[in-house]
Amino acid sequence: MRDRDELREVSAAVLAVTAHLSVREVLQTILTSARRLLDARYAALGVPDRSGGFGEFLADGLTDEQWRAIGPPPKQHGVLGQMLCSPEAVRLADIRTHPQFGWWPRAHPELTDFLGMPIVDGDEILGEIFLANKQSPGGFTAEDEELLRLLAGHAAIAIVNARLYERSRELSIMEERNRIARELHDAVTQKLFSLRLTAEAAATVVERDPARGAAQLATVRQLAAEAVEELHAVLIGLRPVDLAGDGLDAALRKQADLLDRVHKATVTFTGTPVPRLTAAREETVYRIAQEALHNALRHGEPTTVSVDLAARDGRVVLTVADDGRGFDPGARAQAARRLGLASMRERASAAGGSLRVRSAPGSGTTVRLEVPAGE
Numbered sequence: 001m002r003d004r005d006e007l008r009e010v011s012a013a014v015l016a017v018t019a020h021l022s023v024r025e026v027l028q029t030i031l032t033s034a035r036r037l038l039d040a041r042y043a044a045l046g047v048p049d050r051s052g053g054f055g056e057f058l059a060d061g062l063t064d065e066q067w068r069a070i071g072p073p074p075k076q077h078g079v080l081g082q083m084l085c086s087p088e089a090v091r092l093a094d095i096r097t098h099p100q101f102g103w104w105p106r107a108h109p110e111l112t113d114f115l116g117m118p119i120v121d122g123d124e125i126l127g128e129i130f131l132a133n134k135q136s137p138g139g140f141t142a143e144d145e146e147l148l149r150l151l152a153g154h155a156a157i158a159i160v161n162a163r164l165y166e167r168s169r170e171l172s173i174m175e176e177r178n179r180i181a182r183e184l185h186d187a188v189t190q191k192l193f194s195l196r197l198t199a200e201a202a203a204t205v206v207e208r209d210p211a212r213g214a215a216q217l218a219t220v221r222q223l224a225a226e227a228v229e230e231l232h233a234v235l236i237g238l239r240p241v242d243l244a245g246d247g248l249d250a251a252l253r254k255q256a257d258l259l260d261r262v263h264k265a266t267v268t269f270t271g272t273p274v275p276r277l278t279a280a281r282e283e284t285v286y287r288i289a290q291e292a293l294h295n296a297l298r299h300g301e302p303t304t305v306s307v308d309l310a311a312r313d314g315r316v317v318l319t320v321a322d323d324g325r326g327f328d329p330g331a332r333a334q335a336a337r338r339l340g341l342a343s344m345r346e347r348a349s350a351a352g353g354s355l356r357v358r359s360a361p362g363s364g365t366t367v368r369l370e371v372p373a374g375e
Contacts (some may be wrong), residue, residue: 023162027155028058035060038144038234041133042109047119047159048084048127056127062109068329078102083116083128087326089145090116095132109133115140117152119159127253128158129228151347194262195223195296229369248282249274249309252289256307259293260299265302265322267293283319284351285309285371288344292320292367295340300365302322316373321366326359344369 027045035043042061049055057073074080082100083090095101095114104111116130129152147276202216243251249271256269269364289307296305302324310317341357344367348355353371 023158024056024058026158027056028060030151030155030158031060031129034129034148037147037151038115038131038140039135040115040131040140041135042111043129043131044120045129045155046073046080046127048076066107066109070105071107079114079116080128080130083118083130084125087118087120087125089149090114090130091117091140091145093139109110115144115148116149117145119152119155121156121160126156128157138367174186193294195220198223198262223258223262243282243286247276248285251286252307252309255286255290255293258296259305263297265297266304267297267307268304269307269309271307272311274309274311277316277371277373281316281351281353281371284347284353285316285369288347288355288367288369289318289320291340291344296322296324296365297322300326302364311373314373315370318369319366321364323364326361326363326365328361329357329359 008365027047031043031045034040040061042059044057044059046054046058047056051080053075054073059067062070076084079090079095079098079100082098090098092098092114098114111132114132115134116128116132118125119127121131129148131140131144131148134144151367163364190347198216198219202213202220205213205216207213236350252271253269256267260267276282293305293307296302300322305320305322308317308319308321344357345355348369348371351371353369357365358368359365
């Protein structure tokens with residue numbers, strides 16, 4: 001019967017490692033199981049921090065009143081500090097005979113027989129688990145030591161998993177920050193740039209030609225509203241506002257028409273029917289088109305900019321070309337242009353596509369993107 005109960009306890013501890021519980025709950029389950037299985041009066045588990053203390057310190061076998069009376073968690077000294085320096089177990093008939101033993105706080109229970117086990121992952125000691133005051137006669141045995149080593153191994157799994165989850169969460173936060181920065185640069189910056197130019201044009205003609213000034217102010221209002229919508233979409237991770245309507249070709253045509261009205265350069269769109277892409281690829285094509293248009297109008301000083309969308313050999317091809325002053329792709333570009341080019345390449349790669357930028361001083365710039373039309 002005892003063997004069956006031990007099996008259930010070990011099973012509960014192992015399952016706790018894989019259940020959707022916090023690491024503290026998992027470690028507490030393992031600690032409680034260890035104390036019951038090895039028939040100890042007290043048990044504790046510590047995960048050290050980098051300040052000489054323990055970032056996590058759990059105890060079992062104490063009442064809440066006893067725990068509060070003991071005071072703050074221990075530091076990394078004495079026997080506990082020694083266990084963090086060696087992967088070997090510590091098994092003693094009386095802990096007070098250990099050469100590193102110091103003492104304990106006034107309210108701390110008196111410990112005698114002791115079994116301590118480092119929690120190890122490879123060559124790294126992640127923490128320690130220890131039991132004290134065996135309640136059955138004879139003290140802790142070699143079998144007890146092996147069982148505690150098994151449970152310490154499961155505690156190591158829980159701690160490593162928690163670290164991996166935390167690193168994954170940090171990476172997700174960094175990726176989200178990068179996404180927002182990229183979206184702000186690709187979408188909102190272009191709208192604000194166009195808005196600024198239109199506002200400046202309206203200011204110069206509003207007194208001389210009120211009707212024309214009023215038309216340009218209406219465009220300013222439209223651009224401002226669209227910038228707010230784009231910003232909202234970026235912050236909550238929605239698809240671009242224009243794509244939520246009639247699809248990619250209609251969104252690109254609308255973008256080209258708007259920029260044609262706002263800028264001195266003639267901006268045109270030509271396109272043939274293309275198959276519907278996945279939402280991620282549609283957004284990739286749209287954002288790269290935005291960035292290419294933004295770069296051409298802001299940096300290239302062109303007289304014409306053309307946007308072409310077509311389907312060829314199972315791929316959707318976007319081409320944005322201008323007759324502006326161009327640039328040397330091999331030279332060190334302006335920071336804004338470098339960010340824009342890097343953003344386009346990252347997007348194209350993530351969508352399984354390819355991007356080519358062809359330019360030379362005085363010869364304009366052509367951006368060509370190809371993405372698979374299928375899944």
